[in-house]
Amino acid sequence: MAEVRITGLHKRYGAFHAVRGIDLHVRDGEFAVLVGPSGCGKSTLLRTIAGLEESSQGTIEIGGELVNDFRPRDRDVAMVFQDYALYPHMSVAKNIGFGLKARKMPKPEIEARVAEAARMLGIVPLLGRFPRQLSGGQRQRVAIGRAIVRNPRIFLFDEPLSNLDAQLRDEMRGEIKRLHQDIATTMIYVTHDQIEAMTLADRIVLMRDGLIEQQGAPLDLFERPVSTFVAGFLGSPRMSFLPGTLALDGSAAAIRLADGLLPIAPGRTLNGATHGQSVLLGLRPEHLTRAHAATPAPGTFRYDATIDLVQPTGSRSYATFRLAGAPVVAELQAHDVSRPGERLPIDINMNRASIFDATTEQAI
Amino acid sequence: MATTAPVRRRKRRSVPIGRILLLGFFLIFVLWPLYWMFNTSIKPSDDYLTVPPVWFPAHPTLVHYEAALFTYRGLDGLINSLIISLSATVLSALLGTLMAYSLARYDTGGKHLSFWVLSQRFLPPIGIVLPVFLIYRQVGLYDTHVGLIIAYTVFTLPVSVWMMFAYFRGMPKSMEEAALVDGCTRWEAFWRVAVPLAAPGIVAAAVFAFIACWTEFFFALILTSRTAFTLPTVFRAFIGFQGAQYGEAAALAIVSLVPSIALGVLAQRHLVRGLTLGAVRG
Numbered sequence: 001m002a003e004v005r006i007t008g009l010h011k012r013y014g015a016f017h018a019v020r021g022i023d024l025h026v027r028d029g030e031f032a033v034l035v036g037p038s039g040c041g042k043s044t045l046l047r048t049i050a051g052l053e054e055s056s057q058g059t060i061e062i063g064g065e066l067v068n069d070f071r072p073r074d075r076d077v078a079m080v081f082q083d084y085a086l087y088p089h090m091s092v093a094k095n096i097g098f099g100l101k102a103r104k105m106p107k108p109e110i111e112a113r114v115a116e117a118a119r120m121l122g123i124v125p126l127l128g129r130f131p132r133q134l135s136g137g138q139r140q141r142v143a144i145g146r147a148i149v150r151n152p153r154i155f156l157f158d159e160p161l162s163n164l165d166a167q168l169r170d171e172m173r174g175e176i177k178r179l180h181q182d183i184a185t186t187m188i189y190v191t192h193d194q195i196e197a198m199t200l201a202d203r204i205v206l207m208r209d210g211l212i213e214q215q216g217a218p219l220d221l222f223e224r225p226v227s228t229f230v231a232g233f234l235g236s237p238r239m240s241f242l243p244g245t246l247a248l249d250g251s252a253a254a255i256r257l258a259d260g261l262l263p264i265a266p267g268r269t270l271n272g273a274t275h276g277q278s279v280l281l282g283l284r285p286e287h288l289t290r291a292h293a294a295t296p297a298p299g300t301f302r303y304d305a306t307i308d309l310v311q312p313t314g315s316r317s318y319a320t321f322r323l324a325g326a327p328v329v330a331e332l333q334a335h336d337v338s339r340p341g342e343r344l345p346i347d348i349n350m351n352r353a354s355i356f357d358a359t360t361e362q363a364i
Numbered sequence: 365m366a367t368t369a370p371v372r373r374r375k376r377r378s379v380p381i382g383r384i385l386l387l388g389f390f391l392i393f394v395l396w397p398l399y400w401m402f403n404t405s406i407k408p409s410d411d412y413l414t415v416p417p418v419w420f421p422a423h424p425t426l427v428h429y430e431a432a433l434f435t436y437r438g439l440d441g442l443i444n445s446l447i448i449s450l451s452a453t454v455l456s457a458l459l460g461t462l463m464a465y466s467l468a469r470y471d472t473g474g475k476h477l478s479f480w481v482l483s484q485r486f487l488p489p490i491g492i493v494l495p496v497f498l499i500y501r502q503v504g505l506y507d508t509h510v511g512l513i514i515a516y517t518v519f520t521l522p523v524s525v526w527m528m529f530a531y532f533r534g535m536p537k538s539m540e541e542a543a544l545v546d547g548c549t550r551w552e553a554f555w556r557v558a559v560p561l562a563a564p565g566i567v568a569a570a571v572f573a574f575i576a577c578w579t580e581f582f583f584a585l586i587l588t589s590r591t592a593f594t595l596p597t598v599f600r601a602f603i604g605f606q607g608a609q610y611g612e613a614a615a616l617a618i619v620s621l622v623p624s625i626a627l628g629v630l631a632q633r634h635l636v637r638g639l640t641l642g643a644v645r646g
Contacts, residue, residue: 099547102547
C-alpha cells in the first residue's frame with residue numbers, strides 16, 4: 001500500500017519526446033486509469049513507474065520514497081502485461097511463485113501463498129498446467145495471480161484486457177474491479193478503451209501527446225470535459241460537435257448555427273465569452289430525447305428532426321439526424337424510432353450541453 | 365457415402381506411389397555413399413576396384429580400421445578432434461549467447477556492431493592463416509589444443525552470435541521484464557527466463573559450430589603438426605606415392621561419422637525449432 005507521486009516527469013527516446021512533463025499524484029488505495037489514444041505516452045509513463053524505462057527528467061516517489069534510481073525489483077511493484085508474459089517453460093504454480101522464489105522465500109510459504117492466490121482467482125485446478133495449455137482468460141488470471149501473490153505496494157496493469165474477446169473482457173473487467181475492492185491496493189491501469197477507464201477508475205488520467213489533458217473522477221471528466229479532445233474521447237457514441245457563433249444579448253445567450261439560433265440555458269455561465277466568438281457546441285447522445293410532453297422543459301430546445309440512420313442496440317436505439325448541416329446522434333428509447341426517413345420531435349437538453357472555443361478547443 | 369468411397373480409395377492409392385518413388389530416390393541418394401563407404405571399409409584391399417564391383421565382401425575384415433586408428437594415429441586424431449571441437453563449441457555457444465543477448469537487448473555498439481560481427485565471416489580464411497601461423501609459433505600456441513580451440517572459437521563465433529541474435533530479437537521482451545519486476549536482477553532474468561526460452565536456438569547454434577569445427581581441415585593443417593592434429597588432417601596420409609589407402613580412408617570416415625550422428629540424434633528435438641530462429645514458438 002502506497003501513494004505514487006510523480007513530479008515533472010519527462011521521457012525522451014533520442015529525438016522523440018514521449019512524456020513531456022507529467023505531474024501526477026495517485027493516492028494510497030486509489031484506482032487510477034491512464035487513458036488516451038495510442039502514442040500518447042501512457043504506457044511509457046507506466047513503464048517508467050515500474051522502472052523498466054529510465055526517466056529523462058523528473059522524480060517518481062512511491063510511498064514517500066524517491067525510487068528514480070531503484071531497480072524494478074526494489075520498487076516493490078507488480079505488473080500485468082498486455083501479452084501476459086507468462087513464463088512458457090514453467091507450470092502455472094511455478095509462474096505464480098516465481099517472484100517469491102526470486103526473493104528467496106522459504107518453499108512452504110511460497111506454496112501456501114500460491115495456493116491462496118489460486119483460490120482467490122479460481123484457478124486451483126490449473127496449477128499443474130503450462131501456459132500453452134490455457135485459454136486467454138485463464139492466462140490473464142495467472143498473470144494477475146503472479147501479481148497479487150507478492151502483495152506488492154502497487155499494481156501496474158498495461159492494457160491487460162486488450163487481447164481478450166469482448167465478452168471475456170467485460171467479465172475480467174468486473175473481476176479486476178472486485179479485486180481492487182477486496183485488497184484495496186493502489187492500482188495504476190493503462191488502457192486505450194474509454195469504457196474500461198470509466199468503469200474501473202477512481203481517477204481517470206486522460207493523456208494526449210505526452211501530457212495530461214485532464215484528470216479527475218470519471219463523471220467529472222465525462223460531464224465537464226475541459227476540451228473537445230476529452231469530450232470526444234470519453235463516451236460512445238462520441239459527442240457530436242456543431243460549429244456556430246455566440247450571440248450575447250444582455251442576460252440572454254444563444255448559439256447561432258448555420259440555419260438558426262439555439263438558446264443557451266439561462267443559468268449557464270460563460271467565462272470570458274464574447275459576442276460573435278466562434279464556438280463548438282458539444283451534444284452527447286443522451287442529451288437528446290424524443291419529445292413526449294406538449295411543451296419542452298426549461299432549458300430544453302425542441303427540434304423537428306428527420307432521422308437518416310437508426311442503430312438499435314436492444315436496450316436503446318441510436319438515431320442520427322442532421323442539425324444545421326452537421327450529423328448529430330441521439331440516444332432514444334428502443335421503440336422511439338423505427339426507420340430512417342422518420343420525422344421526430346427531438347428535445348435538446350441545453351442545460352447539459354458543452355461549449356468550446358472553436359480555435360483553442362477549450363471549454364468555455 | 366457409398367458412391368464417393370471408391371473414388372476416394374483410388375485417389376488414396378495413387379498418392380503413395382509418387383511419394384514412395386520420390387522418397388526411394390532420395391533415400392538412395394543419401395544412403396548410397398554411406399553404404400559404399402562402409403562396404404569399402406570392410407573389403408580386403410584386392411576388392412577395391414574390381415569390375416564388376418563387390419557389393420558385399422565374402423570375407424569382411426577389420427584390418428583397415430586397425431591400421432587407420434593405430435598405424436596412422438586416427439585414434440589420436442579422433443580424441444584431439446573431440447577435445448578441440450567440443451571445447452570450441454561450448455565456448456562459442458556460451459560467448460555467442462552472451463554477446464547476442466547484449467546486442468539484441470541493449471543495442472550494444474549501436475546499429476553497426478552486430479553487422480560487423482557477422483562481416484568477420486566474409487573474410488577468406490586463407491588471408492589470415494599465415495599471420496596466425498607466425499603469431500602462434502611466436503607465442504607457443506602452434507600445435508597445441510588451446511591454439512586450435514581459440515582459432516575455432518573465433519571462427520564459429522560470428523555465426524553463433526548472428527543466429528542467437530536473431531533468436532533473441534524474435535523473443536518478446538515482456539517475459540524478461542516480468543521477471544525484473546517480479547524480483548530478478550538482470551542476470552537472473554537472463555539466466556532463468558531468457559536462456560531456457562532460447563535453448564532451441566542455443567542448441568542449433570552449437571550444432572552448427574560443432575559441425576564446422578569437426579570438419580575443419582585448412583587451419584588444422586597449418587596450425588598443428590604431431591601433437592594437436594585433428595581427424596580431418598589424418599586423411600592426408602591415405603594418399604601417398606604408393607597409392608591410395610581406400611580401406612583405411614573409408615574406415616576412418618565411418619568412425620568420424622559417429623559423433624556427428626550421436627549429436628544429431630541428441631539435438632534433433634531442439635534443432636528443428638531452433639532453425640526457425642524464433643519465428644515459431646509453442
